[in-house]
Amino acid sequence: MRSLMPGRRAAQDPAPSRLRYRIQRWMLTPGIRMGLKIGLPLCVMAASAGAFLASEQRRDTVAVFIADTRAAIEERPEFMVNVMAIDGAGPAVAQDIREIVPVRLPDSSFDLDLEEIRAAVAGLDPVKSAEVRIRPGGVLQVDVIERRPAVVWRTRDGLALLDDSGIHVAELGRRSSRGDLPLIAGRGADAHVGEALSILRAARPLDGRLRGLMRIGERRWDVVLDRGQRIQLPAEAPEAALERVLAISEVKDLLERDVAVVDMRLSARPTVRMSENAVQEWWRIRKINGSGQ
Amino acid sequence: MADLYQSQRAMRQMRRAAMQRGVVAVLDVGSSKIACLVLRFDGNGPLSEDNSIGSLAGQSGFRVIGAATTRSRGVQFGEITAMQETERAIRTAVQQAQKMAEVRVDHVIACFSGANPRSYGLDATVDLESQEVTENEVARVLAACEVPDYGVGREVLHAQPVNFALDNRSGLADPRGQIGHELAVDMHMLTVDASTVQNLVRCIQRCDLELAGIASSAYAAGFSALVEDEQELGAACIDMGGGTTSISVFMKKHMIYADAVRMGGDHVTGDISMGLGVPAANAERIKTMCGGVHATGADDRDMIDIGGETGDWEHDRRTVSRAELIGIMRPRVEEILEEVRLRLDAAGFDQMPSQQIVLTGGSSQIMGLDGLASRILGHQVRLGRPLRVHGLPQSATGPGFASAVGLSLFAAHPQDEWWDFDVPVDRHPSNGLKRAMKWFRENW
Numbered sequence: 001m002r003s004l005m006p007g008r009r010a011a012q013d014p015a016p017s018r019l020r021y022r023i024q025r026w027m028l029t030p031g032i033r034m035g036l037k038i039g040l041p042l043c044v045m046a047a048s049a050g051a052f053l054a055s056e057q058r059r060d061t062v063a064v065f066i067a068d069t070r071a072a073i074e075e076r077p078e079f080m081v082n083v084m085a086i087d088g089a090g091p092a093v094a095q096d097i098r099e100i101v102p103v104r105l106p107d108s109s110f111d112l113d114l115e116e117i118r119a120a121v122a123g124l125d126p127v128k129s130a131e132v133r134i135r136p137g138g139v140l141q142v143d144v145i146e147r148r149p150a151v152v153w154r155t156r157d158g159l160a161l162l163d164d165s166g167i168h169v170a171e172l173g174r175r176s177s178r179g180d181l182p183l184i185a186g187r188g189a190d191a192h193v194g195e196a197l198s199i200l201r202a203a204r205p206l207d208g209r210l211r212g213l214m215r216i217g218e219r220r221w222d223v224v225l226d227r228g229q230r231i232q233l234p235a236e237a238p239e240a241a242l243e244r245v246l247a248i249s250e251v252k253d254l255l256e257r258d259v260a261v262v263d264m265r266l267s268a269r270p271t272v273r274m275s276e277n278a279v280q281e282w283w284r285i286r287k288i289n290g291s292g293q
Numbered sequence: 294m295a296d297l298y299q300s301q302r303a304m305r306q307m308r309r310a311a312m313q314r315g316v317v318a319v320l321d322v323g324s325s326k327i328a329c330l331v332l333r334f335d336g337n338g339p340l341s342e343d344n345s346i347g348s349l350a351g352q353s354g355f356r357v358i359g360a361a362t363t364r365s366r367g368v369q370f371g372e373i374t375a376m377q378e379t380e381r382a383i384r385t386a387v388q389q390a391q392k393m394a395e396v397r398v399d400h401v402i403a404c405f406s407g408a409n410p411r412s413y414g415l416d417a418t419v420d421l422e423s424q425e426v427t428e429n430e431v432a433r434v435l436a437a438c439e440v441p442d443y444g445v446g447r448e449v450l451h452a453q454p455v456n457f458a459l460d461n462r463s464g465l466a467d468p469r470g471q472i473g474h475e476l477a478v479d480m481h482m483l484t485v486d487a488s489t490v491q492n493l494v495r496c497i498q499r500c501d502l503e504l505a506g507i508a509s510s511a512y513a514a515g516f517s518a519l520v521e522d523e524q525e526l527g528a529a530c531i532d533m534g535g536g537t538t539s540i541s542v543f544m545k546k547h548m549i550y551a552d553a554v555r556m557g558g559d560h561v562t563g564d565i566s567m568g569l570g571v572p573a574a575n576a577e578r579i580k581t582m583c584g585g586v587h588a589t590g591a592d593d594r595d596m597i598d599i600g601g602e603t604g605d606w607e608h609d610r611r612t613v614s615r616a617e618l619i620g621i622m623r624p625r626v627e628e629i630l631e632e633v634r635l636r637l638d639a640a641g642f643d644q645m646p647s648q649q650i651v652l653t654g655g656s657s658q659i660m661g662l663d664g665l666a667s668r669i670l671g672h673q674v675r676l677g678r679p680l681r682v683h684g685l686p687q688s689a690t691g692p693g694f695a696s697a698v699g700l701s702l703f704a705a706h707p708q709d710e711w712w713d714f715d716v717p718v719d720r721h722p723s724n725g726l727k728r729a730m731k732w733f734r735e736n737w
């Protein structure tokens with residue numbers, strides 16, 4: 001009989017041991033094979049990384065190394081910004097921009113927040129829009145489009161320059177310093193600068209006689225001429241009313257006469273108010289004529 | 294009986310699960326070799342345009358992706374005698390096949406040849422409740438078969454309905470949906486020794502494998518070695534293995550008889566070994582290389598070195614003539630074939646309309662066997678090789694692999710067995726809750 005004792009198997013027996021058989025079957029199981037091929041290396045990597053970072057000193061070393069490397073790259077001369085160039089702004093505005101831009105040059109281009117700079121520059125009153133970029137050669141280029149003052153607005157607080165959309169551009173010390181710009185006054189006038197400008201265009205024939213426009217009751221405009229004359233315009237279609245007055249004036253020399261106010265507020269009933277002297281004179285002439293009859 | 298019914302049904306469930314997973318192993322536990330094939334199922338291929346059955350007889354639903362053979366140990370007459378040895382041999386074969394297939398196999402369908410198979414013909418007749426034959430009626434007629442007393446310690450391995458008759462019409466393959474009054478069935482039942490089956494099941498369990506089916510190798514060999522018309526018209530397949538020679542008779546594509554002769558190629562080898570006084574390994578080599586059953590004049594002059602390893606120079610340099618070798622082999626082969634003849638006669642094979650005999654199995658490769666067999670068994674004898682299946686390596690296409698290949702066909706397209714039909718409703722224990730639970734378990 002064959003020996004029943006284990007451990008004396010014939011050398012040429014090709015049969016796998018039970019353990020080897022099971023291991024082979026495990027290795028052929030897709031989940032385990034994937035686990036060994038991908039999961040195990042991942043685990044080992046994660047474990048070794050965790051073990052390395054377990055000590056605070058090593059963590060600091062790594063952090064410092066990363067910070068150093070980052071700084072070394074950022075401070076390379078290729079990435080440094082040395083100069084700021086401002087285009088499209090007058091000297092005063094350029095000076096303001098230089099003061100307001102929140103960076104101290106030279107600085108690394110990684111540290112510059114262009115969007116923040118652009119917002120700061122565009123926040124200035126005289127600046128309509130701004131564009132900020134870093135030009136090759138380490139130049140911080142700021143392209144500015146300035147607001148152009150269109151009218152002078154007189155308020156109780158003083159004089160201000162407004163652009164054609166009514167946005168405040170700058171304070172003005174004296175009216176004579178910008179004599180070329182028309183004057184508007186009255187509360188709420190700044191919100192209707194466009195309307196005022198179109199009225200001023202229509203009033204071009206008045207030429208030297210025009211003193212300015214006045215916003216009445218935040219509703220309508222008065223054209224103020226010299227000699228204290230006023231043309232009261234309606235809230236609707238003020239340009240047409242003004243042109244009508246000018247046409248009458250052309251034919252009848254209306255504005256040349258001693259008229260205090262031309263009231264166009266009701267277009268169906270234009271009214272003329274004479275000045276005090278003219279009324280007295282007219283009464284006197286009527287009396288003479290009346291008594292003469 | 295109910296226990297067997299349940300276990301066979303469980304194996305069927307397992308087979309279905311294996312098919313769903315797509316990989317199943319086929320294990321032929323023979324007396325001289327253990328063959329393992331790993332099959333991959335990828336669904337039935339579409340039929341060709343003209344709706345013909347196509348190449349490979351429509352068996353193209355699977356592919357062999359791993360094959361391994363190992364020398365069998367601890368198996369005699371197709372029965373396990375040393376379980377540890379057999380278990381190791383099975384492990385070897387399975388491991389090699391898995392390695393080749395590069396896939397893990399969990400389900401195994403096994404076949405074996407021994408265990409004294411015995412065939413029974415059963416029949417039953419029932420009156421139909423309604424006019425139409427339903428699945429339930431088929432189950433009822435199958436359940437009505439009177440099971441003979443096949444003895445203690447035996448188990449039913451196959452129980453297949455082979456023929457249905459409705460009123461006067463016989464030879465119905467599928468009576469369902471037909472109209473009639475009386476349904477009769479002929480059933481073929483194959484019983485084997487229970488202990489052998491249990492040993493095999495235990496052996497496979499010890500290899501961490503699940504048994505998804507079990508079959509007689511006579512059946513499997515007939516399934517693959519007989520061509521379609523032979524299965525249809527009637528033929529006997531004789532699978533000459535190492536320890537046993539299995540006989541299966543097919544008719545109308547169903548096995549109607551199976552038996553086994555407990556003699557095979559190993560006995561021929563033993564005779565040579567004894568007669569010439571050489572080790573069994575030498576005897577096997579001589580048998581394979583120079584064996585035969587028909588002596589001619591030239592064989593007297595054809596001297597064979599029979600070798601030996603005793604160390605005695607004279608003894609180890611002996612030669613025999615081929616005629617002597619044939620003289621040793623032929624009586625044993627004749628004896629086997631005579632025995633087969635007896636079994637076939639006992640089964641009434643000579644009454645069959647077609648008496649084709651197909652020899653297959655490893656021992657059928659003996660030179661001149663077909664001539665000898667036709668003298669003993671009848672004129673219509675041919676040598677059979679297994680059907681070609683997809684991916685089968687060249688080394689596994691010999692007649693020795695007939696039952697392994699047949700088992701793969703069996704795995705892919707099992708024939709209806711008795712336990713594939715539900716127990717008829719009136720036989721159920723009338724416990725409604727139990728039935729509800731059963732339905733729940735089967736469907737979820």
